[in-house]
Amino acid sequence: MSIDGELVVFIICGGLSVVGALGMVLSRKAVHSALFIAMVMINLAILYIANSAPFLGMVQIIVYTGAVMMLFLFVLMVVGVDSSDSLIETIRGQRLFGILFGVALAILLIGGIGSAITGKADIGLIAANDEFGGNVEGIADLIFSDYLFAFQATAALLITAGLGAVILTHREAWRPKATQKELSVARFMVGAGHPGNKPNPGVYARHNAVNTPAILPDGSLALDSVPEPVRSRDDSLIIDHRVVSTVVELVESEDQN
Amino acid sequence: MDPIYYIYLATLLFSIGAIGVLVRRNAIIVFMSVELMLNAANLVFVAFARMNGNLDGQTVAFFVMVVAAAEVVVGLAIIVQVFRTRQSASIDEPNLLKY
Amino acid sequence: MSGSSFGFFGTDPWWMVILKAVAIFGMLVVLTLFTIWWERRVVSRMQNRIGPNRVGPAGLLQSLMDGFKLAFKEEIIPKSAHVAVYWIAPVISATAAFLAFAVIPFGPTVSIFGVETPLQLTDFPVSVLYVLAIASVGVYGLVLAGWSSGSTYPLLGGLRSTAQVISYEIAMGLSFVAVFLFAGSMSTSEIIAKQQPIWFAVILLPSFLIYVTSMVGETNRAPFDLPEAEGELVGGFHTEYSSLKFAMFFLAEYINMVTVSALAATLFLGGWLAPWPISLWDSANVGWWPILWWLLKVQLFIFMFIWLRATLPRLRYDQFMKFGWKVLIPASLGWIFIVATARVFRDDFAFTNQQLLITGAVVIALLLVGSWLLQIRSDRMQATVEAELEQALSVPFDAMAGGHPVPPMPGQVLAYTPRRVLAAQSVAGQVIAPALDSAPTEETPYA
Known part of the structure; x- marks a missing residue:
């Protein structure tokens, strides 16, 4: 890579990463912060590659952008994305x-x-990279010789961290989880309610509005077909005059239930 | 190009991260700022590796990434756990140990 | 960068780079249009229908027309959408899909306008990692689309896709490790060169099977298309998208399909190398012919995708996650362990293949016996634990047993204290007389 090329890459990626870092600190929404820092990480990866560290650049994108920031986004969505900062300072100044x-x-x-x-002096990594035949091989040689103990220790650390996260977020299941078979049996038991899909509102009725109950084959109304919030305000039901007497009965029996 | 500019850039990013840690109140954003600081440190390692012409810097940066991944996993688990009990991701909320 | 071992890469003149990039872009778009038509036709055949056959010869132009129609449709942006992120999500998806193809080799070195150049845009020592990296950036498109739509189903679809792609990316990455061990490189062109006598799909069959499974999960295709399960999530992350933005997600999905297929062909089926009977022909692997072999291999995988979609029902989400984490990843790790051990024994202790196989057989026999013994032991322990549990539940719960009041666990019932009896009497107006020191029986434990 020629000198000028590297300078151009540095100005573009360095500038973007500073912009991203400022954006991360300044944005109100946590998701925007996460996006800005993902941008910083990708730009830093490009700078690593410009510094003769292609392996590290790729690992940076896979580990940081792909795994770490993804985990952040995941937690943000679980924890409520729109939780924005309070502007009140706890400590003055x-x-x-x-x-x-x-x-x-x-x-x-x-x-x-x-x-x-x-x-x-800027020695450069070309000699060091070529010693073992490439950047990846060079790093591999260091990891599996001088840094072997650190490598093993980080392996243990990763497993411990994984276990720790599982334990921290674990919720004890006190009852065995219902299997698909048990759920299905429960759904068809007498008194369990409607086993299948309920009819849509407006099926075979004179109107197709959401507050028009469907008409069943025997001519009676399926009040189940109207969503509960609409049904509970029974003045808003559009009632077909043909079957109004049945409706009154049904509404009354519904109220008693 | 003189690699010292990479060091300047890393310093700038580190300082922005430090400001983020000090100023923001949302635990997740504070955590992101810590990640930004770790990234800045990594950039310094990579730039020094290139200046000194050996790969130790890159190896250390690799380990920093692994440890950062482990740290994020545990840290986010703690944040989720705090959120479950306090319904908030603010770092001002879990203050019971103070009393 | 040390470019010493990379021959022609990085030496192309600028117009050649642009020419190759445009050619790859064009090829991907055409392949997408073709794949959509091909999928509809094949699925139709499998369902005893005919499929699109009106526009162009055999309906070939159908997907082009559909594309035009989609682009000119009205675009609806939900009121609750976060507009900037809503805009950028499909762009990330589509861009990442195109980028990954930069390192896929189509053929050997050929001469274009008098310049010797490999049929591959670029290659560098970590290009397979590059594909993984781009894939992990592409996931952002799905997650952000899900979040920025400001609606429940897309959010759930986005969350599912994150969990799914991250989980299956681990299995995918692990299936590459054995290939790296055998090829001694992470560059796509060198991996193909190392498959000259025999493809890695043959010697590393378990890796190949794991990769093929995880690539279906990675591209959100049936039977692993949970992020867009229409019965549960309407359309998943792209429910709120319409017009050109929806078209970009569609494009990205099909290009990703081609990319993972091409990667499978590169890593396991010898890339552009000719398959066996043709490889006996001397000029099978030179010139422009290899593009044909490459295309055939990619189409083989795409046909497999379509076949799966027409055949298999969708998995349930928990089964799918269990499969990824408890089957694919441990199987991958075990296989890498076996491959690495075998290589160490062959390289450092000069074992012959026969000795290796015998050792392997002995180890497998020992493992089988060991697992049988372990099973007996765990059965016995299970019985003991169950007996203990039963006994513990038969004793009434005493809140003060440890000298410190504790609330009852689910399944345990607090004994009635005199005060609670009095309270019950005053409410009901009549005497309820439960035994003071035994739990009432209407709540059975573990109901």
Whole structure:
């Protein structure tokens, strides 16, 4: 990659990642924050590839964008996506001091690290990557030799974390779960109600509005076919005059139930 | 291109993440800010690996990713658990240990 | 990037890159139109119908016309939609679907306008990981579509698709590991080169079967099409989409089908390499012929997708998740373990294939005996646990047993205390006389 090409990539991806990071902190909706940080992560992956780390770039997208942020989105949807922040500060002036601290940290780090490493030679990874035949092979060699213990430890950590998450979100089932067969038997038991689909409102009636009960083959009305909220306001039912006497009976028996 | 710009970029992202942690009240967004800080640290590792011409930096960044994944799993499980009991994802809510 | 081992890749002139990209784009769109027609025709045949046969020869232009109609339809955006995200979701879906094809090889090196170039847009050392990465970005389209529609069914469909694609991506990724071990590379062109004498589908059959299963789950196709199960979720994540945006989801679904089929062909069926009887012909694997073999293999998988859709009923959601997590992933892990062990024994201890097979047989026999013994033991333990449970439930619940009051567990009933008896009397106005220290019997445990 030529020097100019890398600069262009850096300006585009670096700029987008800063925009994304600011967007993450500034957006009110948690889902927008999650999208902005996913954008940051994808741009960082491209910067990794520009830094001769293609393996890490791909792992970044798969692990961070694909798994971690997806998990975030999943939890956001479970936890109620629209829970936005309250604007009341718990500690007075915390927001101001937080921002001041952040800016000070940025100045300190840029100044400190910058003065420490300015003018350091850029050796590049071409020799290191080619030593074992490629970037993936080079990292693999390090992981399975110098970093073997760390590798095993992270494996144990991952399993523990997985188990921990399962235990934390676990809810004890006190009764055995009903099987499909049991559910089906219960549905057809006497007194269990209507086993199949109920007729739609308006079937064979003179109107097809949602508050018109369907007419059953024997000419009586199927009050079940009208949704409960409509049915409970019985003044809103459109009633066919042919069968009005049956309706009155049915409504009364419905009320008694 | 001088790789020091990557370090500057990473510092900027880290600081924005730190501000996010300090300022936001939604636990999930605070958590995302922590992820942003970890990502910034990873960028520094990758840039240093390239400057120094060996792959240790990339390997460490790889481990950071794995540990971050483990951390997210447990952290989100805790958030879900807190949400179930308090019906809120705000970090001001779980304050009973204070008293 | 170290490009030393990648020959022609990265050396194409700029016009060649654009030419290849446009050719792949065009091919994908045409393949989508063809696949929709093909699916409708094949499903019709399997259901004793004829299928679309009016527009163009044998109805071939039907899907093109349907596409035009779809694009010119009125677009309805729900009032409760989050407009920006609602717009971007189908774009993410369709873009990701096209991007994944950049690393799929169609053929060997050929000469186009006097320039020697491989029939593949690009390749790099981690290109299979690239396909996985793009697939995981593509899921965002589904999730965001589900959320941004501001409606219940799409949200449920979006959630289902997240859970489904993440779960099946694990099994998919694990099925690649054995291929990487044998090919010694993650680049698609090298994986094909390593399948020269024998395809990986033959030597790594379990990996192949796991991949083929998980690719159906990954593309949300029947029998794993739970995110858009019309009986439960109307249309799933795209319920609220219409017109061109819906068309983009449709396009993305069919391109994803082609992509996973092409990846299956690349990783397991030798990509563009000619199948056996044809490979005896010397020039089967040079020039432009390999595109034909590649296309035939991809069409084979697409036909399988259609066949599955016409044959199998949809799984129930919990069965589907159980299958992914408790069958596919452990089976993958076990298979990787076997492959890795066998390779270590062959490479480091110079085992011959015969010795390996004998060792494997002994290990399998030991495992069978062991599992039989374990089964006997667990049966016995189960019986003990059940007996203990029965005994525990036969004793009336004592809230103060541990010296500290605890609420009853489900199935246990609090004993009537004198105060509760008095309260009951004052309410009912008559004397109820339950035995003071035994639980009332109308609530049976584990009802």
